[in-house]
Amino acid sequence: MPLVARLGSGIPLVARDRELDRLRAALAQAGNGTAGAILLAGDAGVGKTRLMDELAASADDTLVLMGRCLDVGETGLPYLPFAEALSTLKDAANRPALAMLLPQLALPAAREPGTEGMIAPSLIPGRRPEQDVGQLQLFDAVLGLLTDLSERRRVLFVVEDLHWADASTRYLLSFLLSRLRSQRILIVCTYRADDLHRSHPLRPLLSELVRLPAVDRLDLTPFSAADARRFVEALSDDLPEDVVQQVAERSEGNAFFAEELIAVATCADRTLPSALADVLLSRVELLSPEAQHVVRVASAWGRRVKHYRLHEVAGMADLAFDTALRELVQHHLLVVNDDEVYSFRHALVREAVYGDLLPGERVRLHAAYARHLAQRLDERGSSAALAHHAFESHDLPQALKASIQASKEAERAGAPAESLRYLEKALNLWNAVPAAERPSDVDESVLLRRASWVAGTAGQPERAVAFARSATKAITEDQTPEEAAEIWLRLSQALAILDGNEVEHFQVLGKAMDLVHDREPSPTRARVLAGKASSLRQEREDDAAREIALLAIEDGQKVNAPGAVADALGTLAILDDHAMRHDEAKVSFERAIKAAREVGAFNNELRGWYYYGLMHYDQGELAEAARVFNEAGNRAKETGLTWSMFGLEIRILQVLVHYYIGDWDYAAWASEPPGMSVSSTVLARLASASTHLTVSRGDLAESERMITKLRADWHRDIQIALINGGTGAELALWRGRPELAVERVTDALAWALKLGGPWMLAGIRIGAIGIAAHAEIAAKARRKRDAEAEKKAVEEGHKLAEHVRLTAENGKPRAGTLGPEGRAWFARALAEESRLGGSGDPELWQKAVDEFGYGVVFEQALCRWRLAEALLGADRRDEAAEQLRLADEVATRLKAVPLAEAVASCAKRARITLRADEPAREHVDLFTPRERDVLALVAAGRTNREVGEELYISEKTVSVHLSRIMAKLGASRRAEAVAIAYDRGLLE
Numbered sequence: 001m002p003l004v005a006r007l008g009s010g011i012p013l014v015a016r017d018r019e020l021d022r023l024r025a026a027l028a029q030a031g032n033g034t035a036g037a038i039l040l041a042g043d044a045g046v047g048k049t050r051l052m053d054e055l056a057a058s059a060d061d062t063l064v065l066m067g068r069c070l071d072v073g074e075t076g077l078p079y080l081p082f083a084e085a086l087s088t089l090k091d092a093a094n095r096p097a098l099a100m101l102l103p104q105l106a107l108p109a110a111r112e113p114g115t116e117g118m119i120a121p122s123l124i125p126g127r128r129p130e131q132d133v134g135q136l137q138l139f140d141a142v143l144g145l146l147t148d149l150s151e152r153r154r155v156l157f158v159v160e161d162l163h164w165a166d167a168s169t170r171y172l173l174s175f176l177l178s179r180l181r182s183q184r185i186l187i188v189c190t191y192r193a194d195d196l197h198r199s200h201p202l203r204p205l206l207s208e209l210v211r212l213p214a215v216d217r218l219d220l221t222p223f224s225a226a227d228a229r230r231f232v233e234a235l236s237d238d239l240p241e242d243v244v245q246q247v248a249e250r251s252e253g254n255a256f257f258a259e260e261l262i263a264v265a266t267c268a269d270r271t272l273p274s275a276l277a278d279v280l281l282s283r284v285e286l287l288s289p290e291a292q293h294v295v296r297v298a299s300a301w302g303r304r305v306k307h308y309r310l311h312e313v314a315g316m317a318d319l320a321f322d323t324a325l326r327e328l329v330q331h332h333l334l335v336v337n338d339d340e341v342y343s344f345r346h347a348l349v350r351e352a353v354y355g356d357l358l359p360g361e362r363v364r365l366h367a368a369y370a371r372h373l374a375q376r377l378d379e380r381g382s383s384a385a386l387a388h389h390a391f392e393s394h395d396l397p398q399a400l401k402a403s404i405q406a407s408k409e410a411e412r413a414g415a416p417a418e419s420l421r422y423l424e425k426a427l428n429l430w431n432a433v434p435a436a437e438r439p440s441d442v443d444e445s446v447l448l449r450r451a452s453w454v455a456g457t458a459g460q461p462e463r464a465v466a467f468a469r470s471a472t473k474a475i476t477e478d479q480t481p482e483e484a485a486e487i488w489l490r491l492s493q494a495l496a497i498l499d500g501n502e503v504e505h506f507q508v509l510g511k512a513m514d515l516v517h518d519r520e521p522s523p524t525r526a527r528v529l530a531g532k533a534s535s536l537r538q539e540r541e542d543d544a545a546r547e548i549a550l551l552a553i554e555d556g557q558k559v560n561a562p563g564a565v566a567d568a569l570g571t572l573a574i575l576d577d578h579a580m581r582h583d584e585a586k587v588s589f590e591r592a593i594k595a596a597r598e599v600g601a602f603n604n605e606l607r608g609w610y611y612y613g614l615m616h617y618d619q620g621e622l623a624e625a626a627r628v629f630n631e632a633g634n635r636a637k638e639t640g641l642t643w644s645m646f647g648l649e650i651r652i653l654q655v656l657v658h659y660y661i662g663d664w665d666y667a668a669w670a671s672e673p674p675g676m677s678v679s680s681t682v683l684a685r686l687a688s689a690s691t692h693l694t695v696s697r698g699d700l701a702e703s704e705r706m707i708t709k710l711r712a713d714w715h716r717d718i719q720i721a722l723i724n725g726g727t728g729a730e731l732a733l734w735r736g737r738p739e740l741a742v743e744r745v746t747d748a749l750a751w752a753l754k755l756g757g758p759w760m761l762a763g764i765r766i767g768a769i770g771i772a773a774h775a776e777i778a779a780k781a782r783r784k785r786d787a788e789a790e791k792k793a794v795e796e797g798h799k800l801a802e803h804v805r806l807t808a809e810n811g812k813p814r815a816g817t818l819g820p821e822g823r824a825w826f827a828r829a830l831a832e833e834s835r836l837g838g839s840g841d842p843e844l845w846q847k848a849v850d851e852f853g854y855g856v857v858f859e860q861a862l863c864r865w866r867l868a869e870a871l872l873g874a875d876r877r878d879e880a881a882e883q884l885r886l887a888d889e890v891a892t893r894l895k896a897v898p899l900a901e902a903v904a905s906c907a908k909r910a911r912i913t914l915r916a917d918e919p920a921r922e923h924v925d926l927f928t929p930r931e932r933d934v935l936a937l938v939a940a941g942r943t944n945r946e947v948g949e950e951l952y953i954s955e956k957t958v959s960v961h962l963s964r965i966m967a968k969l970g971a972s973r974r975a976e977a978v979a980i981a982y983d984r985g986l987l988e
Contacts, residue, residue: 026186043192047255070161077380095141095145137414155186168416231248280349290321298334307342406422445471445483485515521558556568563601606647619820668690697896729745778793839873846867862899864887939987
């Protein structure tokens, strides 16, 4: 039987058994330790809120948190649903970062020394280099709070009307949903499916969220004809049969429409208007003039309005106002909340009433709200609301001033997207407002500079550059050299984020330098000097960089600009490392990190951590590098900068270093992608680093999908190309496709050669893998007795080996020698070259094993496997057995399936026992007995039907076995599966 349950509002919940059961099951699953999220979609009025009320009412022993999004035109408050849901929780007081969300937790702000008397200090770029710290600290604080709450009770978190969510709310929601694991949390988000036009900002987020393993989607469809009739009957049992039928048909399965039609039908004439707006407004027209006035005033504010605000703007006596409100509540147009807030029972009612206002009436009401808000600017969100109402009432000067203030409030709340929206609004209004009526403490240049800064924070680097360029065009002769230099400095900072702008970045920074070089010390000059020192260091002009860095420190200390000092100290530490003065560099890095931490320059602090770890990495001190990067990663998490520029670099090196030292579980954890609040480049770079792990572990099909997809992202960052050029070739080799490996190596080397410089060293690793591919092609040709193909493969292999030699000679770093990593890959390249003519040179392979002995566990094991093959070719069986056993031990521990199979195949062919305690250890077959029978017959040229007839199974079953075989081998065709099986020794 369909569910018919009475809610607190007295409205029945009909025919929602399936949806309610599914929600309750998800909540029960969350209670058992499997967190989840449901995106509840449905048209306006279909019953989403009603369903949420029923779920919450029936959720025993559950902490229910509910928040609603409002139309951005109404308030613009960032994170509104989270602030509403979390505001009553005492636990929030233990998390200071939540002060951005809940102002009652905020501590008095301390002014940075040296800024007294400055104009509009919060609008001056450069004061806070750690651009996205606030937002990410807030995200971590919300996640931590919900996680802690879920340890005591299961949590149901409901976010309603997600289609109206601001950008920061969407980012925070994505962050939370991507981190749902074992918390006892169920998050349910409702949104109007019929509101999502093609360019709606929620659409791309939904498409990404539904791919997350913890997220499910539930569509709340309109009632069927039978359910619609049952709903109408349950709602009102005194309507004639023909009216019930009319209401059910005209409602088209929408519960809210049916309720409104029933309300009209119970009137005296019982005639049903044809349009929904007529239905909604006909109820309003039945009210007294006073009630009609109040509901119109309320509609100009938005969906929800506070009692005192509505009373003041309505301009009515207390008794008349209370009487009108009572009438509106009794007629179910407004609903009273506990916090003295009146809400339209449905957004469609508000939209219909507001749409019916006359233009002049609309302007007057917005003007009244603007006057009301101008007296209450200390309230949270008042500036954002004032900007909206002033604009709608055509008071552009006030709208400009309020928009600027709203951008400041949004930034303080850790909502850069909303801050940018208000800055853009202010810039659009700037020229429309007479100069005499503009704010006196800010100009267009400062707004453009601030917009550039906030755009970079909001993950929109291209717009950051565009705003900064516009600011340079607005430079006037009235500005001081310091003010102009700040503008050029901002453009240089924006350009530094995007690849391909290096030349312009240096030129622009030079303009800033020219403006302040001969000026008296100032915070601006200190920042410009610090930036110049960093750029000179990148250009390898170390002596000049050190000189400028020392000047930046001197200036910064004189004028109390600690951020510039910390920046310059970090540059000096990097220069000490470049000069091979590692003991001094260690001290310098620790000093730079400490200085940055003391002044809260978190971005500079992470920069120091990154290069400190990189120093150990370059020296081959992988264990120490792992320790530093882990500490740096923890610090990035504490400051909310895990996915900032240097936070990302640290995370990627955590993946790589732990992969190298054989801590693959940690590497897998570090390679987990973040939420949607980061750019595509971040996701691509992290995914690129993770391919080392997926390929070596034998996830061949998934690796192929990922590497193919990442090929389209090579233009985003050269490191994506250099990493995936190598891992893609390794994947092709494990799949028995050396020709494809050669193609991928050639493609990646072309990118490395095009860029030149330090990237040439990556060509050693890629070249070594390419030589291995040519060796495999030559071996194939020898087995087929194809002398011409073998000759060509050997020639191409030697040609690539010569390229590697030239790269190693010309690409030597500062000390004139290759580092441990370069030496190891160069040794492997020479050893792979020895395989072009046969089994390889044992001495060269021993050299490769020794060079990787500085801590790169997997690569050393792979070289041991190849060394064993070379030793077997030289009839040194006992030594080969020892190398195979060592390689097998590592491959087994790491669960490196392809290497383990290759080692086992080699041992099987040589009749070598890999385990000393297993006198007759047999190779664990990759296939089941039935799969092996099928593969053998397919290799013999049988069709699926012939295989089925011989094995007495159906043709469909043969196809299933073949699909499993191809998946295990990473093959896309049956012939390819047979070839791979032969090459890997899996078929005799």
